[in-house]
Amino acid sequence: MLAEDTKYLQIAQTLATSIRGGVLARGERLPSLRDLAAQHGVSLSTAVQAYRALEDMRLVETRPRSGFFVAARPPRPPVPEATQPPPDSREVDIDALAAHTLRFAHEQGYISFGAASPSDELFSVERIRRTVMRAAQRHRAVLCEYALGSGHDELRRAVARYALRLGCQLKPRDIVATNSCLESITLCLRAVTRPGDIVALESPTYFGFLEILQSLHLRALEIPTHPRDGLSLDALELALDTQPVKALLLSPTLSNPMGGSLPTADRKRLARLVSERGIAMVEDVLHNDLAEQEERRRAVRSFDPTGHVMLCGSFSKTIAPGLRVGWVEAGRWTEPVRRMKMATSGSQTTFVELAMAELLGHTGNEAGFRQMRHTIGVRVDEARRLIAGSFPKGTRVTDPAGGYVLWVEMPRVVDSQALFTACLAERIAIAPGTLFSASDRYRHCIRLGVGGRWDDAQRHALMRIGELARALVAAAPALPAAA
């Protein structure tokens, strides 16, 4: 018998399978709360939770005074296939391209799809301002003191409480405060690798990870990745059998750029695999709160009692990017990471840490995350529909179960660098696919971040990217007919 607190997920998943499989058609009325509860022998509140989870997945909509209905889904453009990167490791050389591309992602006067971050209207700017002011006021003594240690105790306690959402029980004293998720990841990799070592990662992967590898002179081994279910564990196992991989760097939930999330069974298998092989895994949990399905918010670390998984996070995507508060709990490498942080930059800005601790402690946070997931989900649906209607025939686009990043695979004749240049001429910023690989792959792909401002100018710009891509297809020399 399942506990009541997981029963709602089982009910939601059964209904989700029927909706996704077309057994329940869009617009179709669903059982009332009372009927759903009776059908499954659960309480009314469990039935409410099940429908809420389905609303979060945008599969069900509530109509006031009418009940629950299967939500209308936008037309579904096809989704890319799993990737097939080369089987050998590579040196990384992308940071010049990354710097060039990113300059425009945040530049005034550009319509930007180049960044993977939510715009300010998705955050509680006023609440953040008030909390920071209050922290500076209340703790003014710390403004003139050197902070010692690995972060203020209140922040570390708040992070430990937060980590329970990820299924992890962390000791506050093992948590090290940093200024970003990327700093946390850098510290972890510095603790477990030496120049020339091989690090396995998803393919495509976040260019920030590749830049870290480049700066530490590490080699990248790209592992085949599925757009919905993330890294292929079979391929990873094969790579571990044949190559001296030192560490694995991964976002198991809503990876950037494809948006895949490992299923729970794979999370367990991965935790077992890294501990059996004695490999360090750096787990980036930055996007976990944005996952539509609750079970995919659970960290791989929660299945690893051996301390091989090093957990890295920040609140840059969900609470306040400008406060620059990150954290790391490095498992069996906690002490080296702590020392490395001290040697690199000492400690952080205490009153900002205190402000973040307070923001994290707000009981309304879950409601805030939920609202953000919903707003972004509706926007992603609309963006996919616009892409389906305006990009060249044969274009595929991911359908991430959360987050605001879309990976668009166009016909091979489209060079994303040429498209990037054509878009820049019209003051539109995109991220070309080659940024996301160390092996010069994904030349015909782009990443579009749709978390920024969203208005008619953005919608038109998105369709304009499609038109420019179509023009590149039309200008390409015809391929010789197959013999």
Ligand SMILES: Cc1ncc(COP(=O)(O)O)c(C=O)c1O
């Ligand atoms: C997967 C991933 N990790 C880390 C970061 C950066 O996070 P932070 O600003 O906390 O360093 C990003 C930003 O886009 C990201 O996509």
